[in-house]
Amino acid sequence: MSRLARPAARLATGSRTVARRLAARAAAWCARGRRHDLTGWRAVLGVLLRLAVLACGLYLLARIVRALPALMWLVTAGWLVAAWRSGRPPAQAAGEAPAEAAEEAPPAPDREAIHTLLLEVMGDAPAVHLRTVLAHLQERGQWEGRTVSDLRAALAAVGVPHERGVKVRGVPTWGVRRRDLKAPSPAAAQEASTAPSTAA
CATH class of the missing domain: 1.10.238 (Recoverin; domain 1)
Known part of the structure; x- marks a missing residue:
């Protein structure tokens, strides 16, 4: 195995984690726009508006990066840092030995x-x-x-x-x-x- 295989695997795992986390937060933010006191299309109007805000934000970000390509380095660096932190093994992230982490079971639902x-x-x-x-x-x-x-x-x-x-x-x-x-x-x-x- 190459010496770069482990860091590359960590970055790949972290990138997937960051992407899922951002998607989940965006979905949760859009879902909070739903009005439970209304029915029909009026109930989801807030969700549609929030989706439109997200789409506009992504479009503006793409235009800014296209106008200033040097910003892509900052975006890439920020993504790599977030992916590297998120790609840490659970035992390393918790500061515990792998054996101790494996012995601990998640608490049962109450x-x-x-x-x-x-x-x-x-x-x-x-x-x-x-x-x-x-x-x-x-x-x-x-x-x-x-x-x-x-x-x-x-x-x-x-x-x-x-x-x-x-x-x-x-x-x-x-x-x-x-x-x-x-x-x-x-x-x-x-x-x-x-x-x-x-x-x-």
Whole structure:
């Protein structure tokens, strides 16, 4: 293996990470423009406006770089620095030995904390869409780069019921209903049904 192979692999990994991070932040910023108190095209008007702002910004950046090609060196240098930092191995980035990092397992999701979060985002509504919950998390700097599928997996891991056809303001998609949060989880219901009776 060449001596340049490892730095090149780190830059490639970091570039992918930076690109995904920027795309996730842009998508989360655009998603926050959706009005949940409206329906139809009016609800997504804010999203379209934010997409237009992003497109104009990219166009202006391209025009500026084309007019001043020397700026491309600065942009390239900034990208390489960000990619190099993002491409660090997890053990090196955390300042720990690889063996210690491998032994530590991520914390398990807390069902009560997830219930509290869902009810907070739901407010007075009878249900909430998972994309709304994801946007709420990303607004607070959490779950960057994650998708609704990741959120569904986290809910399934703690037994929180969620369905595809949940309607909020007439729009059906993946979501959680308030009545399902108040019901016992399937695992708890199964344990209660199989528990031996203590009656004489």
